[in-house]
Amino acid sequence: xxxxxxxxxxxxxxxxxxxxVTSRTTIPILTGIKIVASDEGVAxxxxxxxxxxxxxIPKTEExxxxxxxxxxGSIVLQAKFxxxxxxxxxxxQVEIHVENHLQTxxxxxxxxxxxxxxxxxxxxxxxQIEEDNVFSIPTDLLKAMxxxxxxxxxxxxxxPILTGVNWQIEGSALTCIATDSHRLALRKATIETAxxxxxxxxxxxxxxxxxSKILDDHNDTIQIVITENQVLFxxxxxxxxxxxxxxxxxxxxxxxxxxxxxxxxVTTKAFLQAIDRASLLAREGKNNVVKLSTVDDQVIEISSNxxxxxxxxxxxxxxxxxxxxxxxxxxxxxxxxxxxxLEGTEIKISxxxxxxPFIITPLNDDSILQLILPVRTY
Amino acid sequence: xxxxxxxxxxxxxxxxxxxxVTSRTTIPILTGIKIVASDEGVAxxxxxxxxxxxxxIPKTEExxxxxxxxxxGSIVLQAKFxxxxxxxxxxxQVEIHVENHLQTxxxxxxxxxxxxxxxxxxxxxxxQIEEDNVFSIPTDLLKAMxxxxxxxxxxxxxxPILTGVNWQIEGSALTCIATDSHRLALRKATIETAxxxxxxxxxxxxxxxxxSKILDDHNDTIQIVITENQVLFxxxxxxxxxxxxxxxxxxxxxxxxxxxxxxxxVTTKAFLQAIDRASLLAREGKNNVVKLSTVDDQVIEISSNxxxxxxxxxxxxxxxxxxxxxxxxxxxxxxxxxxxxLEGTEIKISxxxxxxPFIITPLNDDSILQLILPVRTY
Numbered sequence: 186x187x188x189x190x191x192x193x194x195x196x197x198x199x200x201x202x203x204x205x206v207t208s209r210t211t212i213p214i215l216t217g218i219k220i221v222a223s224d225e226g227v228a229x230x231x232x233x234x235x236x237x238x239x240x241x242i243p244k245t246e247e248x249x250x251x252x253x254x255x256x257x258g259s260i261v262l263q264a265k266f267x268x269x270x271x272x273x274x275x276x277x278q279v280e281i282h283v284e285n286h287l288q289t290x291x292x293x294x295x296x297x298x299x300x301x302x303x304x305x306x307x308x309x310x311x312x313q314i315e316e317d318n319v320f321s322i323p324t325d326l327l328k329a330m331x332x333x334x335x336x337x338x339x340x341x342x343x344x345p346i347l348t349g350v351n352w353q354i355e356g357s358a359l360t361c362i363a364t365d366s367h368r369l370a371l372r373k374a375t376i377e378t379a380x381x382x383x384x385x386x387x388x389x390x391x392x393x394x395x396x397s398k399i400l401d402d403h404n405d406t407i408q409i410v411i412t413e414n415q416v417l418f419x420x421x422x423x424x425x426x427x428x429x430x431x432x433x434x435x436x437x438x439x440x441x442x443x444x445x446x447x448x449x450x451v452t453t454k455a456f457l458q459a460i461d462r463a464s465l466l467a468r469e470g471k472n473n474v475v476k477l478s479t480v481d482d483q484v485i486e487i488s489s490n491x492x493x494x495x496x497x498x499x500x501x502x503x504x505x506x507x508x509x510x511x512x513x514x515x516x517x518x519x520x521x522x523x524x525x526x527l528e529g530t531e532i533k534i535s536x537x538x539x540x541x542p543f544i545i546t547p548l549n550d551d552s553i554l555q556l557i558l559p560v561r562t563y
Numbered sequence: 564x565x566x567x568x569x570x571x572x573x574x575x576x577x578x579x580x581x582x583x584v585t586s587r588t589t590i591p592i593l594t595g596i597k598i599v600a601s602d603e604g605v606a607x608x609x610x611x612x613x614x615x616x617x618x619x620i621p622k623t624e625e626x627x628x629x630x631x632x633x634x635x636g637s638i639v640l641q642a643k644f645x646x647x648x649x650x651x652x653x654x655x656q657v658e659i660h661v662e663n664h665l666q667t668x669x670x671x672x673x674x675x676x677x678x679x680x681x682x683x684x685x686x687x688x689x690x691q692i693e694e695d696n697v698f699s700i701p702t703d704l705l706k707a708m709x710x711x712x713x714x715x716x717x718x719x720x721x722x723p724i725l726t727g728v729n730w731q732i733e734g735s736a737l738t739c740i741a742t743d744s745h746r747l748a749l750r751k752a753t754i755e756t757a758x759x760x761x762x763x764x765x766x767x768x769x770x771x772x773x774x775s776k777i778l779d780d781h782n783d784t785i786q787i788v789i790t791e792n793q794v795l796f797x798x799x800x801x802x803x804x805x806x807x808x809x810x811x812x813x814x815x816x817x818x819x820x821x822x823x824x825x826x827x828x829v830t831t832k833a834f835l836q837a838i839d840r841a842s843l844l845a846r847e848g849k850n851n852v853v854k855l856s857t858v859d860d861q862v863i864e865i866s867s868n869x870x871x872x873x874x875x876x877x878x879x880x881x882x883x884x885x886x887x888x889x890x891x892x893x894x895x896x897x898x899x900x901x902x903x904x905l906e907g908t909e910i911k912i913s914x915x916x917x918x919x920p921f922i923i924t925p926l927n928d929d930s931i932l933q934l935i936l937p938v939r940t941y
Contacts, residue, residue: 266843266872273840296840300873458653462674465647494644495678
């Protein structure tokens with residue numbers, strides 16, 4: 186193998202596939218990056234066996250030569266060193282060349298690295314995916330849907346299925362749901378698809394977070410292929426594979442109340458800041474609980490009390506309030522997490538009593554819903 | 564105590580005194596910030612008993628009212644909560660008011676915090692310092708001198724005296740020296756003073772680092788007062804006290820060679836980058852050692868070899884080379900630390916053999932000197 190490549194393109198691709206490489210793997214070869222030089226260009230692959238990422242660097246792009254292949258071939262190089270080295274090389278062009286015995290020479294200007302490589306035939310094969318049913322979604326929408334749901338997955342392995350986000354597809358309707366059983370995030374969107382197939386799968390939260398980090402807004406559309414145990418996201422020159430979680434996701438539809446007894450509309454930003462301040466003292470107590478009380482139709486009060494430190498009272502104007510008066514306690518962290526995902530300037534909070542889950546939605550937008558279970562304090 | 568104050572000024576002063584507050588103290592009241600409101604303004608104090616910082620906020624500045632004192636008084640508030648609270652208050656004006664039983668009310672718009680305070684009489688007094696001998700130094704020069712020496716102090720407590728920077732003052736000559744016994748940094752400067760007193764003291768490296776962070780470049784000149792066991796740095800509205808380290812600093816003058824056998828001049832940036840790349844593979848071995856060899860009068864070679872990973876060779880043009888050929892090994896980290904403190908575009912490295920300490924200086928500037936002990940590899 187011998188090729189010359191633009192350093193910046195190599196650095197970008199290495200950074201992308203590094204998202205899938207972990208040093209904590211039981212399969213030693215997965216601490217490496219696989220490099221395959223073919224007549225079409227150079228493909229880099231990283232994998233931690235849950236996530237696999239392939240980034241392709243084409244020979245030419247818009248008539249500009251990016252890679253010059255002198256001899257096709259393949260090698261696996263230690264990801265930790267290879268990624269650090271390419272970032273710091275002195276010149277714009279880099280030559281990579283495999284000599285006898287898998288010795289790989291990386292040359293850039295007067296800088297020359299010799300790395301011990303590993304035979305690429307020993308690298309595990311990526312999943313083979315039949316692309317029968319493909320649906321597509323704009324990149325920015327996909328990133329928004331991930332951001333608005335993935336924070337709510339469980340971080341505990343006691344119910345592994347809850348560490349993933351439930352994707353339900355029926356025709357052109359995609360619904361993403363995440364819950365850790367104390368709160369729930371739900372986001373709906375319309376996707377493009379040629380098929381009428383329906384899916385109900387659970388994608389690991391970590392996979393979606395990593396995917397989101399890699400996708401830049403240059404990619405217009407992401408194609409998605411779902412199989413029995415894998416999902417593949419395809420962007421330009423990028424393949425992102427994730428395994429699916431096994432098991433049945435709980436039916437969350439019954440958790441979401443259909444009616445409410447108290448509806449409050451507030452300004453998102455002022456409400457978020459008041460919760461943030463009230464939580465400054467609540468954070469010390471382990472539970473981080475704040476209390477919300479309706480004072481009258483124009484004012485709500487957020488408060489918190491930690492006897493050893495002090496107390497805080499925040500008064501906040503409510504744009505509207507309908508229904509019964511209410512006192513309710515909840516996790517300030519869950520509320521702030523939820524509020525940060527809502528894009529509107531005003532939100533509606535719908536309560537059905539101090540002991541029942543309540544929902545937060547942007548005003549006049551039913552594509553997103555955040556649900557929080559209150560905390561008993563009386 | 565009751566006063567109203569501009570929030571941004573309060574936030575800035577709290578941030579400054581927080582540099583001296585640590586949660587790991589055996590004296591509980593030192594986890595607090597002392598607030599004293601007098602007819603002149605508000606003084607905040609933080610201390611960890613090694614460092615004490617007092618920040619003063621005057622009532623008015625350039626005819627603008629900053630503090631409105633309604634009732635003088637004092638209180639100590641938990642630093643962790645007080646600093647977080649003031650940062651997040653909603654309005655530009657903040658009222659702080661001590662009620663009965665040390666209850667302190669912080670009000671800003673519709674946000675009201677009640678904090679349990681501590682009696683300010685229980686707070687330790689700051690050292691009393693006689694200001695007989697004062698010398699002064701421009702802020703940017705002081706910050707440069709700290710940056711160019713403090714990195715070389717020892718981080719080990721086996722010889723506590725080496726965790727400080729040795730300040731030697733004779734008349735108007737200030738010399739700062741730091742060493743961890745494997746390398747040494749020395750910086751000289753001229754200061755303004757009315758006295759002929761001479762000093763030889765050791766200031767904890769940590770104190771100097773914190774001082775550097777607080778001083779912004781608005782402060783023109785810093786006044787310095789040294790006593791038997793304390794040093795006081797005075798800037799506008801700021802007092803910074805540090806204890807001095809006890810004991811005699813070793814005589815380092817004999818460590819610095821007066822003559823050399825090989826002198827090499829190189830471009831600082833290219834040399835730093837070559838060392839950085841060569842150390843990528845060396846870092847893995849615990850010692851982080853790279854080798855420098857003179858190839859001929861125009862070229863030097865930096866190399867490193869880690870049998871399990873690979874090797875790297877960097878060729879670098881030398882602007883000039885005088886004297887014997889040389890092969891020498893040293894810590895890449897020490898070399899990079901030293902190079903980052905040198906401001907010139909070209910540096911001279913003066914060697915007196917592969918086993919002797921060598922020195923790095925900017926070309927045509929003898930106010931700064933970095934010394935490194937080589938590593939034996941043969």
